[in-house]
Amino acid sequence: MKSLFASHNPLSAPDVQLDALHKLELIPFSERIKSAGLEDIKPLPISILQVNLGKMCNQTCKHCHVDAGPDRKEIMSRETMEQCLSVLRHSNIQTVDLTGGAPEMNPHFRWFVQELRALKKHVIVRCNLTIILANKKYHDLPHFFKAHHVEVVSSLPHFTAMRTDRQRGEGVFSKSIEALQKLNAVGYGIVDSGLVLNLVYNPTGAILPSDQKGLEAEFKLRLKNEFNIDFNALFSITNMPISRYLEFLIDSGNLESYMEKLVDAFNPLSVQHVMCRNTISVGWDGTLYDCDFNQMLELPVNTEKRNIRDFDEHALGLRSIWVDDHCYGCTAGAGSSCGGEIA
Amino acid sequence: METYYDPKDLKNFGKIGEFGQELADKFFDYYGNVFKDSALTAREKSLIALAVAHAVQCPYCIDAYTSDTLEKGYTEEQLMEAVHVTTAIRGGASLVHSVQMMKQAKKLMM
Numbered sequence: 001m002k003s004l005f006a007s008h009n010p011l012s013a014p015d016v017q018l019d020a021l022h023k024l025e026l027i028p029f030s031e032r033i034k035s036a037g038l039e040d041i042k043p044l045p046i047s048i049l050q051v052n053l054g055k056m057c058n059q060t061c062k063h064c065h066v067d068a069g070p071d072r073k074e075i076m077s078r079e080t081m082e083q084c085l086s087v088l089r090h091s092n093i094q095t096v097d098l099t100g101g102a103p104e105m106n107p108h109f110r111w112f113v114q115e116l117r118a119l120k121k122h123v124i125v126r127c128n129l130t131i132i133l134a135n136k137k138y139h140d141l142p143h144f145f146k147a148h149h150v151e152v153v154s155s156l157p158h159f160t161a162m163r164t165d166r167q168r169g170e171g172v173f174s175k176s177i178e179a180l181q182k183l184n185a186v187g188y189g190i191v192d193s194g195l196v197l198n199l200v201y202n203p204t205g206a207i208l209p210s211d212q213k214g215l216e217a218e219f220k221l222r223l224k225n226e227f228n229i230d231f232n233a234l235f236s237i238t239n240m241p242i243s244r245y246l247e248f249l250i251d252s253g254n255l256e257s258y259m260e261k262l263v264d265a266f267n268p269l270s271v272q273h274v275m276c277r278n279t280i281s282v283g284w285d286g287t288l289y290d291c292d293f294n295q296m297l298e299l300p301v302n303t304e305k306r307n308i309r310d311f312d313e314h315a316l317g318l319r320s321i322w323v324d325d326h327c328y329g330c331t332a333g334a335g336s337s338c339g340g341e342i343a
Numbered sequence: 344m345e346t347y348y349d350p351k352d353l354k355n356f357g358k359i360g361e362f363g364q365e366l367a368d369k370f371f372d373y374y375g376n377v378f379k380d381s382a383l384t385a386r387e388k389s390l391i392a393l394a395v396a397h398a399v400q401c402p403y404c405i406d407a408y409t410s411d412t413l414e415k416g417y418t419e420e421q422l423m424e425a426v427h428v429t430t431a432i433r434g435g436a437s438l439v440h441s442v443q444m445m446k447q448a449k450k451l452m453m
Contacts, residue, residue: 160418203414210414214386218416260354 001060001169004244006071011247014297020250021241021325024259029327036268041277041321046313048095048279050292050338051076051084053103053112055284058134061155061168063202063245065296068101075101078108080286080308085115087311097279097338099126099292104138117148124151126200126338129179130172142186151196152188153235153338154180157204159222167204180229189231198233200340206254208261208333212236212341235340238262240293240329262328270335273342276321282308290321292338297326353403386415390425397429 004012011017033041054075057068088096096116103109103125116123125145132141145152154176158164161173168176180197184190189197199219203209216234223229239245241259249255276290280301286308289295299322300306303315335342360367378388389411396404412422 158416158418163418205413207410207414210411210416211385214384215416218386264354 001062001069003055003060003067003069003071004247005067006069009247011243011250012067014299017242017246017297018324018326020246020255021259024256024325026259026263026325026328029323029325029331032263032266032328033268033271033323036266036271038268038271041271041274041323043276043317043319043321044278046091046093046278046280046316048097048275049084049088049093050097050099050279050281051081052099052101052282052284052292052295053106053109054101056105057101057128058105058131059102059128059169059172061244062248063167063204063239065240065243065245065293066101067243067296072101074284075106076108076284076286078111080282080284081108081112081115083286083308083311084282085112085119087308088116088119088121091313093121095122095124097124097126099338102128102131104131104141110144113144113148113150117150122151123148124153127152127154128168129154129156129176132179132182133175142183142188145183145188146186146195149195151198152183153198153200154183155200155202156180156219157200157202159219159226163204167202177227177229180223180231181227184228184230189229191230197231198235199231200235200237202237202239206249206252206258208265209236209238209336212334233340235338236334236336237338237340238329238332238336240326242293242326243296259325259328262332265332266328267331267333267335267343270331270333270343273335273337274327274330275337275339275342276330279338280316288316293326293329294322297324299324348402350402350406353407356403386417389415390417390421393422394425394429397426398433 055066055068055072056070056075057072058070060069098113104127113123127141131138133139155168156164156176157167164173164176165171183197186195187193188195201209201215201219209215212234215236219234220231223231241249241255246255249258279291281289281292281295283289283295288301288306288308288311289299290301301316301319302322303312303319305312305315330336357371378385389408392404393408393412396408409422
C-alpha cells in the first residue's frame with residue numbers, strides 16, 4: 001500500500017481534507033466551544049515538546065494521520081534536532097515525546113535520545129513495535145530503550161490478529177506480539193521494573209473508543225492469557241478524521257455518520273484538558289504546531305515566529321490555538337489525546 | 344425511497360418526550376441505570392442487548408448495539424456467537440413446542 005502522497009491522491013492535500021469536513025456543514029468547532037461557554041482554547045505553560053522525527057515508516061497503516069510509510073522521505077535533520085536541544089536546555093519543558101513515522105528510522109534517533117537524557121528530560125518514544133524486528137540494526141532497541149530509561153508507547157489496536165492486521169497490515173499482529181515479548185524480556189511493562197510500556201488502542205473502523213479502563217482490563221486479560229504479555233496502561237485514542245482515516249471514512253460511506261457521532265458526543269469538560277494546551281508539536285522541518293494533527297493539516301502556530309530555531313515560549317503562551325472541525329475528535333466522549341482519555 | 348424504518352430516526356429517540364415527557368424521562372432514566380456497570384459490567388450488558396435486539400428484530404437497536412459492542416472491544420466472531428444464542432433460543436422455543444405436537448399426534452393416531 002502506498003501513502004496518499006506517493007499515490008498522488010488529492011486527499012494528501014490538507015485543504016482538500018478540511019474541505020471534505022466543511023462540506024458536511026456541521027456546527028463549526030469554534031462556535032461549538034463558544035456555545036459551551038468557552039471563548040477559545042487558551043494555552044497553559046508548555047510541559048511537553050512532541051517532536052516528529054519524520055514521516056518515514058516501515059508500515060502503512062490504514063488509519064495513519066501522518067500519511068507515513070516507506071515511500072515518505074521527509075525526516076528531521078540533525079541541525080533541527082540540535083535546535084530542539086538548544087530550546088530544551090533553556091526551558092522548563094520536562095517531557096519530550098518522539099513520534100513519526102517510525103522515529104527509530106531517523107539516523108540521528110539514538111544520538112538525539114542520548115542528548116535528551118543528558119538534559120534529564122523524560123523521553124517518550126512512540127514505537128510501532130514491528131520496527132524492532134524490521135532489520136538487524138533495530139533488534140537491540142529494547143536494550144537501548146532500557147539503557148536510557150525511555151518510556152515506550154506502542155500501538156496495538158486489538159488483541160486479535162484479524163482486527164490488528166486489518167488496520168496495520170498483514171502479519172503486523174504476530175510481529176507486534178513478538179516485539180512486546182522482547183520488551184517484556186528486558187523488563188518493560190513488568191511491575192516494579194520502572195520501565196514503562198503503554199499501549200495505544202485506536203478503533204479499527206468508524207466507531208468511537210469505549211471506556212479506557214474497561215478496554216485496558218480486557219487487553220490485560222487477553223494478552224496475559226494468550227501471549228504472557230504484560231504492559232502498564234492502555235491509552236484509548238479516537239481516530240481523527242484526517243489523512244488516511246479520512247480516506248477510509250469517505251470510501252466506506254461513513255464520514256457523515258462518524259462526524260455526527262463526534263459532534264453529538266462533544267464533551268465541554270474535555271476542552272479544558274486537550275493536549276494542545278500544554279504541548280507544542282515540532283514538524284520534521286522545525287515548524288511549530290499546536291498538535292500533531294494540526295501539523296499534518298499544515299496549520300502552524302498562530303505566532304509571528306513559527307520555527308524551533310526562533311522558539312519564543314512567551315509568545316507561544318499568548319497565542320490563539322488553531323481549531324477546526326477535526327478538533328471534534330479530541331473532545332468526544334471522554335476526550336482524546338496522545339495519552340488517551342482526558343476527561 | 345420511502346420505507347417504514349429510517350436510520351436517521353434513531354437520533355430522534357430522545358425526543359419522544361414531546362408527546363409525554365414524564366414517562367419518557369422515567370424510561371430514559373431507567374434505561375441509563377440499567378446499562379451502568381453493576382453486578383454485570385456495561386460491556387457484558389451491551390452484548391446481551393445485541394442478542395435481544397436480534398430477538399425483537401429492532402433495526403435501530405441492531406445498529407446501535409453493533410457499534411456499541413465493537414466500541415467496547417468485542418470481535419466480529421463474538422457478535423455472531425451472541426446472535427447464534429438468540430437463534431438457538433428462538434429456534435428452541437419453536438422446537439420445544441413439537442413435544443406438544445407429538446403428544447397430540449400420538450393421541451390422535453392409531
